[in-house]
Amino acid sequence: LQSVEGRQIEEVVLSIFHTLLFHRTTGKFHYKREGTYSIGTVGFIDKDCDFIDFTFVRCSSNELDQALKREISAFKDGLRNSEGPLTGQITLEFYQRKKTRWPFPSECIPWEVWTIKLNVVTLTNEYERQICREKVGEILGEKVSHQTSGPPNASVAATMRKLFKDTLAL
Amino acid sequence: MKHTFLLRMSTETKITPQSQQDKKDLEKFIKFLALKSIQVIVQSRLGNKTHTKCKPQSTGSDWFNLAIKDNAEVLAEAKKHISNQLPTIGTSMCVEVSLRTAEGDSMILEIWCLGMNDRCDTNAKVHYAVYNRMGLLLKSLICMCRVTPAYKLARKQGSDFGIFYRIFYGAANLSALGEGFESLRVGSVATPIGTITLTAAYRTKLAIPDRRASNSTPMAVKDDHFQTSPKRLSARHCNQSSSGLEKDVFAQYSVTQSQDLCTSTFSTSPPDSTCIQAPQTDCKPHKYTQPINVTTVNRTRTSSESKPTSLPDTPGSFSSGQKRGAFVTTEKSPPDQGDVFPVDIPFMSLLQEHTPCEPPKNKSLVAAKKASVDQPTDQTASTGSNKSNSSQLSATDDFVMVELKPAFAKTNSCSDLGVFYRECQAAAPLLTFDDCVKTENIPNELFQNELSDQLHLYEEQLFVFDDFVKSLQEDCSDSSS
Numbered sequence: 001l002q003s004v005e006g007r008q009i010e011e012v013v014l015s016i017f018h019t020l021l022f023h024r025t026t027g028k029f030h031y032k033r034e035g036t037y038s039i040g041t042v043g044f045i046d047k048d049c050d051f052i053d054f055t056f057v058r059c060s061s062n063e064l065d066q067a068l069k070r071e072i073s074a075f076k077d078g079l080r081n082s083e084g085p086l087t088g089q090i091t092l093e094f095y096q097r098k099k100t101r102w103p104f105p106s107e108c109i110p111w112e113v114w115t116i117k118l119n120v121v122t123l124t125n126e127y128e129r130q131i132c133r134e135k136v137g138e139i140l141g142e143k144v145s146h147q148t149s150g151p152p153n154a155s156v157a158a159t160m161r162k163l164f165k166d167t168l169a170l
Numbered sequence: 171m172k173h174t175f176l177l178r179m180s181t182e183t184k185i186t187p188q189s190q191q192d193k194k195d196l197e198k199f200i201k202f203l204a205l206k207s208i209q210v211i212v213q214s215r216l217g218n219k220t221h222t223k224c225k226p227q228s229t230g231s232d233w234f235n236l237a238i239k240d241n242a243e244v245l246a247e248a249k250k251h252i253s254n255q256l257p258t259i260g261t262s263m264c265v266e267v268s269l270r271t272a273e274g275d276s277m278i279l280e281i282w283c284l285g286m287n288d289r290c291d292t293n294a295k296v297h298y299a300v301y302n303r304m305g306l307l308l309k310s311l312i313c314m315c316r317v318t319p320a321y322k323l324a325r326k327q328g329s330d331f332g333i334f335y336r337i338f339y340g341a342a343n344l345s346a347l348g349e350g351f352e353s354l355r356v357g358s359v360a361t362p363i364g365t366i367t368l369t370a371a372y373r374t375k376l377a378i379p380d381r382r383a384s385n386s387t388p389m390a391v392k393d394d395h396f397q398t399s400p401k402r403l404s405a406r407h408c409n410q411s412s413s414g415l416e417k418d419v420f421a422q423y424s425v426t427q428s429q430d431l432c433t434s435t436f437s438t439s440p441p442d443s444t445c446i447q448a449p450q451t452d453c454k455p456h457k458y459t460q461p462i463n464v465t466t467v468n469r470t471r472t473s474s475e476s477k478p479t480s481l482p483d484t485p486g487s488f489s490s491g492q493k494r495g496a497f498v499t500t501e502k503s504p505p506d507q508g509d510v511f512p513v514d515i516p517f518m519s520l521l522q523e524h525t526p527c528e529p530p531k532n533k534s535l536v537a538a539k540k541a542s543v544d545q546p547t548d549q550t551a552s553t554g555s556n557k558s559n560s561s562q563l564s565a566t567d568d569f570v571m572v573e574l575k576p577a578f579a580k581t582n583s584c585s586d587l588g589v590f591y592r593e594c595q596a597a598a599p600l601l602t603f604d605d606c607v608k609t610e611n612i613p614n615e616l617f618q619n620e621l622s623d624q625l626h627l628y629e630e631q632l633f634v635f636d637d638f639v640k641s642l643q644e645d646c647s648d649s650s651s
Binding site (some may be wrong): 019022023026027028030031039040041042043044045046048053055056057059060061141144145147 | 219220221222223224225226227229232235236237306309310312313314316317318321325354452579
């Protein structure tokens with residue numbers, strides 16, 4: 001649960017989700033003939049945050065950026081308009097869609113679920129804002145390095161075991 | 171080139187798995203991983219923002235399906251090192267990123283190492299599995315390069331300081347990163363000949379001791395930071411040429427002076443390899459305003475604890491540099507005393523022009539200002555002391571504290587900042603402890619008893635928990651097998 005200012009909500013979520021999406025985005029696949037294919041190239045953009053001392057990397061896809069911003073903006077509005085303690089969470093889920101037999105709808109199997117919990121605070125002066133700006137930047141840096149340097153080459157079995165334990169909060 | 175290769179791959183691997191071809195390809199992959207890693211690291215330290223486009227069809231230069239543009243200068247330098255040698259077990263390829271101020275101070279900011287250990291994964295398929303994981307590793311690197319403190323410094327570089335890099339093979343000297351450096355594990359890729367690892371270590375104390383403290387008041391030090399480049403360039407140039415084991419391409423701070431500054435010698439780095447400045451793609455005046463540049467320099471000079479990494483930082487070297495400056499360049503201003511300690515009038519005008527619009531930068535800036543205020547006049551004392559020297563405050567306060575201080579800092583006391591800082595840092599006490607304090611001893615004992623009872627209870631039930639975990643692990647292994 002991270003305390004952020006109202007105006008930082010969007011950038012906090014964007015920077016984490018965009019980093020994840022960049023890391024998990026592959027180039028476009030082109031199947032040529034049986035057994036052969038080529039993969040396109042992923043471009044990237046450095047994005048500076050306005051309200052946090054932080055720069056993150058995102059795929060150079062405006063469509064992706066807009067889609068993400070649309071969702072996050074709704075989340076931000078919901079958070080800011082709610083009554084009482086301003087706490088909320090937003091989740092990015094990577095899932096596999098699996099076709100099932102008629103008449104059942106296709107099954108969605110989550111592969112990764114990333115949840116950001118935010119607590120919105122109101123700061124009264126510029127000094128506090130500056131501290132918050134730096135601190136949130138630092139925390140985002142930690143999150144990004146945690147995300148990107150996860151266990152390498154984890155086998156499916158190990159991943160499942162981890163998922164199982166995580167689910168049971170062990 | 172790579173495109174056609176991609177098309178070939180799937181059929182080839184079926185015919186000759188683990189063949190000689192695979193080995194050759196793996197070497198090629200490692201070579202390009204190293205080349206692209208260098209590009210990613212150095213380009214992120216140029217001070218520019220990267221923007222590359224996605225391409226539905228890869229071309230020959232799009233290794234690892236990532237659009238990493240090759241900077242020609244960096245590529246040429248990287249190839250010099252990669253052509254003879256690749257990272258192997260026990261021999262890492264390192265990229266050292268360092269900062270040099272206009273005054274000639276320098277320090278190593280971070281070291282990125284591409285190495286290999288002996289954990290072989292003979293099942294790892296060179297084609298695609300290893301190749302794709304290398305791409306992932308590069309993506310991690312791209313993200314991580316924006317996280318370390320050097321990134322922010324690089325974005326702020328300008329006439330006051332520049333960022334340099336150096337490529338070398340061998341063990342990284344992490345002690346050069348000062349006390350409290352931190353390590354990062356970017357990631358690793360298992361291959362049939364060993365696991366490729368990419369790690370980084372970076373400095374956390376970004377400070378250069380002030381070597382001119384003996385000659386000047388803090389006011390004069392500040393003053394110098396505000397100066398525009400021509401005057402200082404001669405001094406820096408002299409410092410460069412005064413020592414010289416090594417060739418160095420220095421920053422081009424302005425178009426007019428670049429010819430004079432292309433090469434000069436330095437003694438700052440080990441003589442075994444060339445140190446090249448991250449090329450500046452634009453020679454225009456820096457986009458940041460001067461106060462921000464001053465801020466960053468102040469910050470780098472904050473603590474006097476860390477050592478300069480290499481330059482002989484004696485007052486003597488500076489003065490000898492001055493003399494040489496007169497011979498080396500044809501600067502408009504002679505390197506006289508005013509060069510180093512300019513008169514008050516230009517300084518005042520700069521101050522009036524810039525400082526009122528600058529908001530209080532941040533906590534560390536305040537600390538930086540305080541440190542520069544506190545610099546003792548004695549050179550030797552300045553290396554270790556952070557104690558305040560109130561006799562110097564009146565002059566510097568006008569300049570530093572009044573214009574830039576946060577609203578609640580007081581005007582004349584050195585301790586206020588410390589107190590305020592501690593107040594901000596100290597966590598609020600827990601309510602339970604609050605109660606304990608209020609009601610003094612007896613409830614405190616009660617509380618402790620209760621706590622120890624609880625702990626005892628949990629310890630007794632430890633085996634239940636152990637069993638539970640064991641059963642789950644059995645479940646796990648069952649389900650996975």
